[in-house]
Amino acid sequence: MALPEAIAREIKILTADLIEVGLSVDQNFPSLRDFAGGIRDLGFGPSEGLSQTLRNVAYATAYETLKEGRAYNVRLIDGGLMQFLYRFRNDELVTHRLAFFPSPDLLEFQNNPEVYELDEMYGDVLHRNVVTTPLRFDFDRDAFVEVHHPMAHLTIGQYRNCRIPVSGPLSPFMFVNFILKAFYNTAYRLYSGEIREHAYDYVPTITAAETRFVHMQIGAPA
Amino acid sequence: MTEIIWGAAKKPVASQALAEHIERAFKGEGVLYIGYPVLSVPEGTNSIDALWVSPEHGVVIFDLVEGLEVVGYDERQDELANSLETRLRAHKSLMRGRDLLAVPVVVTFAPRNNSNAIDDSHALVNDQNLVEVLNEINWTRPDLYTAVHSVLQSISSIRRGRRRRNLTNEQSRGAQLKILEDSIANLDSRQSKAVIETVEGVQRIRGLAGSGKTIILALKAAYLHAQHPDWKIAVTFNTRSLKAQFQRLIGTFVVEQTGELPNENLQIINAWGAPGNASRTGVYYQFCKANGIEFLDFSAAKDKFSSSKAFEGVVDLALALGGSKDPEPLFDVILVDEAQDFHPNFLKLCYLALGKSKRLVYAYDELQSLTESNLPPPEELFGLGADGVTPNVVFRPPEPGQPSQDVILEKCYRNSRPVLATAHALGFGIYRDPDPKTGTGLIQMFDQAHLWEEVGYRVMRGELRDGHEVTLGRPPSTSPAFLERPNDVDRLVEFLVFDSAKDQATWLVDQIERNIKIDELNFDDIIVINPDPITTAKSVGLPRKLLFEKGFQSHLAGVDTSSDVFFKADEQSIAFTGIFRAKGNEAGMVYVMNAHDCYRSWGSLGRVRNQIFTAITRSKAWVKVCGVGEDMRRLKEEFERVESHNYELNFVYPTEETRKHLRVLNRDLTAEEKKRIKGAVTSVSSLADDIAAGRVLLEDLPKKELDRLRKLLTSGSANGVT
Numbered sequence: 001m002a003l004p005e006a007i008a009r010e011i012k013i014l015t016a017d018l019i020e021v022g023l024s025v026d027q028n029f030p031s032l033r034d035f036a037g038g039i040r041d042l043g044f045g046p047s048e049g050l051s052q053t054l055r056n057v058a059y060a061t062a063y064e065t066l067k068e069g070r071a072y073n074v075r076l077i078d079g080g081l082m083q084f085l086y087r088f089r090n091d092e093l094v095t096h097r098l099a100f101f102p103s104p105d106l107l108e109f110q111n112n113p114e115v116y117e118l119d120e121m122y123g124d125v126l127h128r129n130v131v132t133t134p135l136r137f138d139f140d141r142d143a144f145v146e147v148h149h150p151m152a153h154l155t156i157g158q159y160r161n162c163r164i165p166v167s168g169p170l171s172p173f174m175f176v177n178f179i180l181k182a183f184y185n186t187a188y189r190l191y192s193g194e195i196r197e198h199a200y201d202y203v204p205t206i207t208a209a210e211t212r213f214v215h216m217q218i219g220a221p222a
Numbered sequence: 223m224t225e226i227i228w229g230a231a232k233k234p235v236a237s238q239a240l241a242e243h244i245e246r247a248f249k250g251e252g253v254l255y256i257g258y259p260v261l262s263v264p265e266g267t268n269s270i271d272a273l274w275v276s277p278e279h280g281v282v283i284f285d286l287v288e289g290l291e292v293v294g295y296d297e298r299q300d301e302l303a304n305s306l307e308t309r310l311r312a313h314k315s316l317m318r319g320r321d322l323l324a325v326p327v328v329v330t331f332a333p334r335n336n337s338n339a340i341d342d343s344h345a346l347v348n349d350q351n352l353v354e355v356l357n358e359i360n361w362t363r364p365d366l367y368t369a370v371h372s373v374l375q376s377i378s379s380i381r382r383g384r385r386r387r388n389l390t391n392e393q394s395r396g397a398q399l400k401i402l403e404d405s406i407a408n409l410d411s412r413q414s415k416a417v418i419e420t421v422e423g424v425q426r427i428r429g430l431a432g433s434g435k436t437i438i439l440a441l442k443a444a445y446l447h448a449q450h451p452d453w454k455i456a457v458t459f460n461t462r463s464l465k466a467q468f469q470r471l472i473g474t475f476v477v478e479q480t481g482e483l484p485n486e487n488l489q490i491i492n493a494w495g496a497p498g499n500a501s502r503t504g505v506y507y508q509f510c511k512a513n514g515i516e517f518l519d520f521s522a523a524k525d526k527f528s529s530s531k532a533f534e535g536v537v538d539l540a541l542a543l544g545g546s547k548d549p550e551p552l553f554d555v556i557l558v559d560e561a562q563d564f565h566p567n568f569l570k571l572c573y574l575a576l577g578k579s580k581r582l583v584y585a586y587d588e589l590q591s592l593t594e595s596n597l598p599p600p601e602e603l604f605g606l607g608a609d610g611v612t613p614n615v616v617f618r619p620p621e622p623g624q625p626s627q628d629v630i631l632e633k634c635y636r637n638s639r640p641v642l643a644t645a646h647a648l649g650f651g652i653y654r655d656p657d658p659k660t661g662t663g664l665i666q667m668f669d670q671a672h673l674w675e676e677v678g679y680r681v682m683r684g685e686l687r688d689g690h691e692v693t694l695g696r697p698p699s700t701s702p703a704f705l706e707r708p709n710d711v712d713r714l715v716e717f718l719v720f721d722s723a724k725d726q727a728t729w730l731v732d733q734i735e736r737n738i739k740i741d742e743l744n745f746d747d748i749i750v751i752n753p754d755p756i757t758t759a760k761s762v763g764l765p766r767k768l769l770f771e772k773g774f775q776s777h778l779a780g781v782d783t784s785s786d787v788f789f790k791a792d793e794q795s796i797a798f799t800g801i802f803r804a805k806g807n808e809a810g811m812v813y814v815m816n817a818h819d820c821y822r823s824w825g826s827l828g829r830v831r832n833q834i835f836t837a838i839t840r841s842k843a844w845v846k847v848c849g850v851g852e853d854m855r856r857l858k859e860e861f862e863r864v865e866s867h868n869y870e871l872n873f874v875y876p877t878e879e880t881r882k883h884l885r886v887l888n889r890d891l892t893a894e895e896k897k898r899i900k901g902a903v904t905s906v907s908s909l910a911d912d913i914a915a916g917r918v919l920l921e922d923l924p925k926k927e928l929d930r931l932r933k934l935l936t937s938g939s940a941n942g943v944t
Contacts, residue, residue: 015770016767016771019767021763025777027770027777028775029775077759077778
């Protein structure tokens with residue numbers, strides 16, 4: 001199977017698993033589209049470009065717009081949104097944008113607090129001192145500038161020049177696993193066994209200069 | 223008989239005289255509206271003094287004159303006729319080509335005026351010749367009577383707003399639902415009374431789910447807003463998913479009546495709310511803001527009180543801090559839907575947030591939770607006046623010519639008789655296997671037997687009295703027969719037992735696929751409800767995954783952050799929901815899954831039976847109750863008894879003592895209480911075993927404790943629970 005189809009299939013299976021364990025309350029089907037020059041985009045259908053449009057607005061507004069526009073692959077139980085966008089050229093990965101937009105507040109609590117209180121799945125999101133922060137793993141082969149714009153990088157909290165070097169592009173499974181483990185730990189410990197793992201051919205893209213300072217290393221070194 | 227519906231009468235004396243004449247002289251069917259409808263005119267809006275609609279005489283507008291001065295009545299008549307005609311002409315059902323089939327006639331009624339009509343084309347009448355002139359007006363299209371009403375009540379416009387169904391098969395479920403939707407074209411007279419009659423004070427509207435409370439409140443808000451665009455009107459509710467529904471309904475009605483969108487004085491807001499823009503504000507938040515009281519959000523409230531008492535806690539606190547002073551008037555009218563879901567003190571807060579007029583309208587369903595109303599009567603609810611003796615609010619007995627202060631809607635338009643009776647039978651345990659401890663299968667019962675009649679049941683046989691056998695049924699007057707028509711294509715109520723959760727999920731997914739592909743149902747005609755709120759997210763996972771793999775989209779309504787929308791407009795997605803979000807929503811096809819959870823439950827039998835009751839009553843047509851295993855099989859047997867009794871409820875009305883016993887036995891226990899009781903059961907049985915086996919001798923035990931125990935055991939009811 002060519003890379004784009006393989007990644008699309010992985011997203012579909014991951015989404016199905018997230019539905020089954022009850023973490024996904026709403027979702028879109030992954031969709032592949034072809035463009036001139038051998039370009040293929042893998043996204044989720046509606047309003048894929050919306051998060052770009054909303055770069056300059058307050059986070060709460062951006063989140064609300066994304067949610068209303070259903071601009072996500074998966075909406076999690078607490079309202080957190082996950083997006084998987086990949087672009088390929090002649091079946092080679094050129095960019096990815098894997099984003100996590102947590103819900104800025106939990107107004108729904110006011111209505112049915114007991115649902116949250118009694119369900120372990122919400123264990124992590126209930127603490128009052130939590131500051132919800134959007135995260136994005138970007139990969140861009142063409143925009144690469146050593147050290148200043150690592151090919152694969154992590155942006156925290158939409159800070160404009162926050163690009164923490166990452167050792168290479170992420171697979172959908174790697175991304176989901178990371179998000180669940182870090183931000184939905186209670187649910188992760190309960191259900192990680194039911195979310196099928198996907199093999200990942202890790203291709204490092206980080207440069208020696210970029211490894212000199214703090215960076216993220218994906219998985220175990222081969 | 224002619225029904226008189228009292229809207230805001232600007233000319234009370236003439237209105238009263240008119241009502242008396244019409245009631246006396248015209249015995250046929252018809253409705254006389256006072257101060258209704260509101261019409262849009264170039265200068266804004268204008269309410270008609272009175273409008274009479276009858277099958278024989280058609281549509282007659284009254285221009286009322288209280289004094290002697292009738293000058294300019296001809297111009298007024300022309301304007302009234304023109305603006306009502308404009309409204310009627312917008313509806314195809316009343317037109318043939320360019321001709322209006324219900325042309326309004328205008329009569330100026332000036333009881334004290336003695337000069338006769340000056341002009342042939344403009345009727346001017348007084349006490350003497352009113353009836354004579356009205357008798358001369360004839361209408362050739364009595365068949366349009368219902369359609370005219372539908373237009374005047376603005377009901378036809380919500381129907382117009384509904385999405386079209388693409389139907390190819392007359393026998394499909396979709397076609398059946400369309401017929402059903404088309405049959406509910408009008409408000410009945412009690413409903414229109416509830417809409418139009420407004421009290422200067424507190425008004426209570428009670429009725430079962432599906433009796434139209436939400437539409438009534440929406441229409442009422444729109445009518446009041448059209449009449450008084452400067453009034454601050456708040457519409458509030460407990461279930462978030464109602465917000466979108468209210469916005470849509472009220473928006474449509476206001477546009478219909480005034481030709482414009484509602485202005486900012488009409489607020490559709492949450493009860494709690496939060497700082498921020500208009501979409502976040504709420505009644506409690508505004509109360510705090512206006513009275514300089516610290517606002518607590520949910521997290522803060524949860525820390526201060528327990529989470530289940532959070533809202534109750536903040537409201538009590540706000541009342542303690544701001545209620546004793548003269549609170550700032552915030553609104554001219556507040557309409558509260560689902561008042562049964564609030565702590566009574568929230569209504570008190572609303573009452574205090576109103577100025578002198580105290581126009582508070584609260585609608586509630588006494589049976590939403592099957593237990594008797596948790597709302598105290600108004601005399602208690604709103605506290606005592608300055609003298610400390612007289613209650614602030616006392617309902618007047620109904621009087622002719624006065625708006626009704628206490629409206630009961632006994633007709634249920636959502637659930638057919640079999641659906642409603644099944645829900646009640648299971649909820650109350652009417653046909654449950656008798657419990658050895660009480661000798662009855664009943665789980666709960668009203669103390670006030672007459673409540674059964676208020677919610678539309680009638681005694682078919684026996685007596686509705688303590689200790690007597692009774693059979694209760696719903697006649698067509700409270701459960702209209704046309705609601706049972708979908709029975710022609712499939713059984714209205716069906717219970718299905720599966721061997722495993724996987725079988726249940728597979729069947730469910732196959733059915734849904736069939737509903738969409740063959741039965742011509744839309745995605746929003748279907749709801750899947752899982753009664754246990756705690757396990758919902760996980761329990762609905764399997765069927766949702768199977769649907770996803772078949773290429774069907776689904777969503778879980780309810781436990782996400784702030785969505786006000788239950789069904790996703792224009793989205794091809796099936797709604798799954800837990801019981802909380804299911805409230806207030808309805809669909810043609812309801813699937814209840816894991817219903818076995820509702821067969822029995824130690825320490826919360828009442829609660830789980832309420833859940834199945836709520837789930838079943840979401841259905842406008844069909845309901846499939848699914849579950850797994852032995853408990854489901856027994857639940858099915860219980861249903862089969864309802865069926866074999868032809869959906870009548872036959873039982874012995876429990877005596878006061880039994881009712882007390884039921885309440886104690888079936889009370890909802892907290893986790894803490896359950897633990898304590900379980901511990902006590904284990905120690906008692908091991909003690910008994912030990913004594914019986916001689917491992918422990920009575921002499922070994924402290925005499926003082928033994929004596930205490932003996933005393934407690936022999937004194938019977940002195941177990942601390944009566």
